[in-house]
Amino acid sequence: MSDIVVAPAWVTERLGDADVRLVDVREAWEYDGIGHLPGAVNVPFDSFRSADGGEAGMLPGAEVFGDLLSAAGIENDDHLVAYDDTHGVFAARFLVTAELYGHPRERLHLLDGDFSAWQREGEVSREAPTVDPSEYHAAYDPGGPLVEMDTVEAALSDPDTVVVDTREQWEYEEGHIPGAVRLDWLELVDQDSRGLRPVEEIRAILRERDIDPERRVVLYCNTARRISHTYVVLRHLGFTDLAFYEGSLTEWEAEGGELETV
Secondary structure (H helix, E strand, O other): OOOOEEOHHHHHHHOOOOOEEEEEOOOHHHHHHHOEOOOOEEOOHHHHOOOOOOOOOOOOOHHHHHHHHHHOOOOOOOEEEEEOOOOOHHHHHHHHHHHHOOOOHHHEEEEOOOHHHHHHHOOOEOOOOOOOOOOOOOOOOOOOOEEOHHHHHHHHOOOOEEEEEOOOHHHHHHOEOOOOEEOOHHHHEOOOOOOEOOHHHHHHHHHHOOOOOOOEEEEEOOOHHHHHHHHHHHHHOOOOOEEEEOOOHHHHHHOOOOOEOO
16 A cells, blocks of 8 residues: 555654654635644645636646745655645545646545544644745646546547546536546545545455556536545556546537536
8 A cells, every 4th residue: 555645654754854844734814814734834725716717727827836835945855744634535536637737646635534533633833933934946747637628538439448537426427528437535534533535445345346546537517526535545456547627518519528417
């Protein structure tokens, strides 16, 4: 098993390490008023998403993202551990954004659980750390996992690829890409622990949908954060050939793509 999704104990052992940076992606009022993990910096979710400012999808643009991480004192070779208070779905989007802008994949980690889960046992701080701004360099990788519509279309006729819809059942029933299997990201989450379900339970869910690590997986959704959570979990489980499409199904149809209904 990888250390892509890391347990609270993993984080506790590394609190204070110079090259491990905790990143809280909640809103500033939550970070300040409710508290945060000791030493965590705040990079709110809305600050690294944009409908029109980035290279593709909801990306904010390399310059904007670089400035955000520079202001947070993050270096290009830091280990980043992201968390939120929503089972990790917003934090996962931060990690995927960082990957798309060139941060080393092996240095991107998702806290297993969220702030509420951490708060049950771990120390909470209300003091923001002193941050020395860095010179973080972000550059969009066009060869990364974010793909265009033609890649999805080609995947539909490839027996070695499975296209995965990460939306809810009712959304899937109203219309989905032909042949796509549905995997709601929340199926992978344990509501009590607020982290991931046991690995074997997740693997069983994936086997039911014929989502196999030996196949290529192409994800899509109508929200980038849900794709991102599933992407991070699959990487954690050892899937290596992963891609995702962030265009809406409205765009899919506008470009001549067909949809199936249930």
